[in-house]
Amino acid sequence: MSAPLPDHPLARMIADEIRLHDGWIPFDRYMELALYTPGLGYYSGGKRVLGRTPQDGSDFITAPELTPLFGETLAKQVSQALDATGTDEIWEFGAGSGALAEQLISVLGDRIKRYTIVDLSGALRDRQHQRIVKQQPELAHKVVWADSLPDQFDGVVVGNEVLDAMPVKLLTWTGHVWQERGVSLNPSSTEEHPVFMWADRPTSASGVRPPCDTPDHHYAPGTVVETHDPAHAFVTTLAQRMGKGAAFFMDYGFPESEFYLPQRRGGTLMCHQGHQSDPDPLSDVGEKDITAHVNFTGVALAGQEAGWEVLGYTSQGRFLTNCGLLESLSRPVDKPTAADFKTRAAVQMLITEHEMGELFKVIGFVKGEWFDAMGFSDGDRTHTL
């Protein structure tokens, strides 16, 4: 059961929807409303969301926020992909504060005709726009925002931590059957102060279970797993509509065999608020991020079945190192400044195994002729998908 919520219009709106649907909504719908309800959701309500510390009002930090070297290094891979696919546009999905866009444009400005950002959050779009106009005034005319994907497009797609922000379904194992976990109202709820609670129901479709080979009896009763239909549908749509080009997604997650390990009894759902994580998405709705790890096997299959070919899959540490991240650090510096030490610490965080280097992965796709993408030149793990 969640703690009583502060008076929040989003909580009352979700409670109304639960009442309208006989007292229960599936978790993916709850997550969609919590994150993306226009003007009220966590991402669309104007909260600062991304930043460096709790003091700046943000909740979490991402790789492009950590150091511009992330985008400047990714730019080398994007540049190679633009050349290999004969395209001149970049499409970024879920651009957050606009940091990655700023970094890619600063390196690739003359190489690209247009940089299109697609983001579900109107509030973040405003922030992206202000940042690009301020930081890259000469190149700002190349950046455009699209509400949705056109029926056909060419270019190189990038998405950093966008797949993990897409709604997931939750399944629970009773010991006999898989049920769908959703959200109901606790009997102590009032109209003014809704209190949410978990509620499991038999799944509406028959045969619903985790998309893996693990036999059901290997799971302990009470196990919770996520499934990722919206993220996979998103990849399918991109792959179908791309005429020629490539795509690179960076995110935390695992191949299917690791994702659905019976030992992972609580699933991977996580919330972030004030640079702290917690496992309860039912409290403080609209005030914290809700996220789940990515099933990269599912992403690879969705892309492949819709016409993309996998270019490679590896850890973020390997990918960035393959793209030359460390070379930019090895230039001799006579007297390192505080800024130099800060950059070194940020790079360590991006690539070391116990920080973001191993948990975060990169998957690349191509539509058109396959090429040897530099980011996967050493340590490609496509065979593990």
Ligand SMILES: C[S@@+](CC[C@H](N)C(=O)[O-])C[C@H]1O[C@@H](n2cnc3c(N)ncnc32)[C@H](O)[C@@H]1O
């Ligand atoms: C965790 S933030 C990552 C932001 C940024 N890429 C970064 O690395 O700092 C997730 C972003 O994805 C956006 N988003 C989620 N689902 C999306 C979708 N289907 N299409 C486009 N943007 C989406 C959110 O609005 C938000 O900007």
